[in-house]
Amino acid sequence: MSEAFLISAKPDLQQARVEWLKRLDGERRLSALTVTAYERDTRQFLQFLTGHLGDAPGIKDIADLRPSDFRAFLALRRRDGAGARSLGRGLAGIRSFLRFLERQGMANAAGVSAVRSPKAPKGLPKPLTAADARKVVSGEGQLAEEPWIAARNAAVLALLYGSGLRISEALGLTAGELNGKSAGALRIKGKGGKTRLVPVLPVVAQAVGEYCKLCPWHLSPEEPLFRGAKGGPLQPAIIQREMRKMRAALNLPDTATPHALRHSFATHLLGRGGDLRAIQELLGHASLSTTQVYTAVDTSRLLEIYDAAHPRA
Known part of the structure; x- marks a missing residue:
């Protein structure tokens, strides 16, 4: 027919x-x-x-x-x-x-x-568990052959999880902004030109310092901090590729991406009692409603734990 x-x-x-x-x-x-x-x-x-x-x-x-x-x-x-x-x-x-x-x-x-398309509901962020996030930023599962590249990857991932940076923000840092910084705060210019202060934890500073010590390229203060294998600015696709390799090595879910570390930063802070307004500032969100999605993630996680653990669930 x-x-x-x-x-x-x-x-x-x-x-x-x-x-x-x-x-x-x-x-x-x-x-x-x-x-x-x-x-x-x-x-x-x-x-x-x-x-x-x-x-x-x-x-x-x-x-x-x-x-x-x-x-x-x-x-x-x-x-x-x-x-x-x-x-x-x-x-x-x-x-x-x-x-x-x-x-x-x-x-x-x-x-x-004249008919508007229905708005698709925003999916909830998919953070890593705290244990998985620690594995990723500790370098566990790293497959890079050269020590300096492994240290570079660990430093970038530490910034995403430890400071809540977007990958573009981390790779946009110059050596003068972070090289040798111990602890304290870092001024980040994010989306829409919005500037915010983010924490630089000692463990993050240590990871960056280890990379700087091993990096074979001269890191001038005004030039990019993170370099590719040939000395040029490090591209996001390289970190994304390394994260895919780590997913396989550590048996992580497909949702474990570099950006998921930023989601994890916010979700884990909220789960430990962090103030929503403060998390908004740390993430650089213009609107609190954007940050509020993490309250749904945290509630969802609590319900999952309840269903799995409560004898009458």
């Missing part, structure tokens, strides 16, 4: 849809998975319209659609269990099809353009 007979649409709309899918696959060179998803999403939409309008839709019916028609489709999909990401992708496919029809002079895409 040909695809045309499987689609709830009049012949004119069926043919336009076939042409649109061909262009997606050919001219726009979208991935096969995206084209398949768009095909499925528009098929579901046309099936919905058949019931919604009382007959298989044609191009004239598509041209007359209002924002409320698209919202009714999204509401039905949500009742069927579709999440925000699925709904957003489905709406993107329908928009693409309507805009194709608009370019062909067959319909107006204003109706679907």
